[in-house]
Amino acid sequence: MIKPLSPKDIVSSGLCIGCGSCVAQANLPGTQMKFDGYGELKPTGASAWYQRPSESFTRTCPFSPAAKNEDYLATNLYPLAKHQDAAIGRFQTAYVGYVAEEEFRLQGSSGGMVTWVANELLRQGLIDGVAHVVAAKDPQTEGRYFHYRISRTEAEIQEGAKSRYYPIELAQILQTIREVPGRYAVIGVPCFIKAVQLLRNEDPLFMERIPFTLGLFCGHMKSARFIESFAWQMNIPVKEIQQVEFRHKDPNRPANWYNAQLTLRDGSTVNRDWWHLKDGDWGAGFYMNSACNFCDDVVAETADISFGDAWVEPYSSDGKGTNVVVVRSPVVEQLVAAAIQAGRLQLDTVDNKFVEQTQAAGFRQRREGLAYRLTWSRQGVQPRKRVSPDSQTLTRQRKIIYRVRSFISAGSHRVFSYARRLQKPQLYFLWARLVAAVYHGLAYHQGNFSEMKKRFAQLKG
């Protein structure tokens, strides 16, 4: 039996992903999600709420050790699922491909499937609105570049296309769903979808009003400082940024050559390939939220349908973008199957192993990496995961990689914050170059020192 927890217990244990579910449930004036000093969203409010343990919070926070896990939730949601797999959960069908009709593929980060499914649910009259992430109209005034919004037309849904590696939260849109009757689909990363499912189990209103969930496969959540770091490295004043595209699409280049594009207030744009950014290697874990260290769901196992990038050849070289898709709900399965039949979607059936291969790095981090991290001693609330602690089966090399990644994640928040306070980007650059070079040497060249030196030199400037 786990004793009731408070939001403070989860936050101070480094387990808060910033979903906003607790704030939405509190529904109290002054209780809100706010950026902390590291550019991460955290719940804030009167201490009578923030520090008060509560049973409903303990059941519904996605990182609470007493919350039902993904296996339990998925079994209740999809009891008749055709397949059950340790990596991708319960599912009906899995596919690889893209949207064949209109401009969805070109406008999406990957194959455009998320926007297409959201649109199709609306077209078919199955929902009245979609909760998803859009760019802020005036980020400098709003104090954030992206936020959740409920879109109610196809044009509005289309405006949200593209992946946002940026903190966002559900508190306000859950309030809207509570206040405005209707049927809504929610799009989110796996832990956000878990939060929604836990809330649906807790409150019949959400069970009724959120009949569909669309999940995004997830590597990790970045802090808001990632954008500031882009600006520093591209020599742009942060205050001049009007728009951010994390993955600017160029059909003539491989899909996995991420290119960041900043649009400035005067309409001009600057771009940089992630590989040339000091903190642009996704695997190194820069700016990762500490809760992601304790995540074991890569593919949104509790979503009616989930989507990722097909990170295997020949798909990763195709700059137009290709999705992997896992369908769990029979209703969504029918909708997708009919569209394939009509030639509107170009999707081929694949098996669980294929999907797992497309996310090989994510599964390593969330299976063997998680098992190892669970053996490290830590303060506060102890996470309860579907993976058992294990420090025996990994090689020494893999253990060092997990240690270095964790060091980079935690260090990037602190060193950036320090450099930001002193207004000395060079301080952060030097640290980031050094740790990125060490990580690259370890992860890609078996600890080869001359490769580390080479990479350090490449990352200069």
Ligand SMILES: Cc1cc2nc3c(=O)[nH]c(=O)nc-3n(C[C@H](O)[C@H](O)[C@H](O)COP(=O)(O)OP(=O)(O)OC[C@H]3O[C@@H](n4cnc5c(N)ncnc54)[C@H](O)[C@@H]3O)c2cc1C
């Ligand atoms: C933080 C994050 C990490 C990811 N990590 C991986 C990964 O490791 N492996 C992998 O294969 N795929 C990952 N993805 C998913 C991938 O980036 C694409 O979103 C996915 O392939 C769908 O592409 P699409 O072209 O079908 O979507 P699009 O048609 O471009 O539509 C994307 C939809 O998602 C919504 N959206 C964008 N950002 C967010 C967000 N942060 N939270 C909630 N909704 C959002 C948009 O509003 C839009 O409705 C990640 C996505 C995010 C946001």
Ligand code: SF4
């Ligand atoms: S993870 Fe979500 S529900 Fe839990 S404390 Fe953080 S914001 Fe609240």
Ligand code: SF4
């Ligand atoms: S890695 Fe897991 S915990 Fe982190 S944002 Fe993604 S789904 Fe949430």
